[in-house]
Amino acid sequence: MKSVLILSFLCLQLCFVFGIDEAGCIAKEGCYCAASKECYIRAKETVFSYDDAVKLCEAKGAVLPPFSVEKAFGAKKCCGGSLFPYPFVMYTQPLVKDKCTCVHVTSPTEFCVDDHCTHEESPVNVGCIIPAE
DSSP: OOHHHHHHHHHHHHHHHHHOOHHHHHHHEEETTTTTTTEEEEEEEEEHHHHHHHHHHTTTTOOOOSHHHHHHHHHHHTSSSSSSSSSSEEESSSSSSOOOOEEEEEEEEEEEEEEBBBBSSOOOEEEEOOOOO
């Protein structure tokens, strides 16, 4: 019995070291990318500020995704399409320290980036990622 508990503990530790597994991702209502061992989560809630987006991801055990075209295409492939219907706006991890990064995506091939930390005129979608460790 003692060896089973130790083995179970070691397996849990390995899961933590190598990121989230598919079952854990699905439990968080995310879509799992097996190749990168990452979980992408579409938050149902929208926010008006960068800080609220960060807090929402943290509450889901995740972080804002990095600004990366490669990761965006990876998420699109794993999730069977864009995280949100076009056009959409979402925050990502900052490109520059102490600045906010907000991406306005108008189509699969068009986007622009700004550094607004608040968007009072319209809510912002929140996509989160649980990265591979």
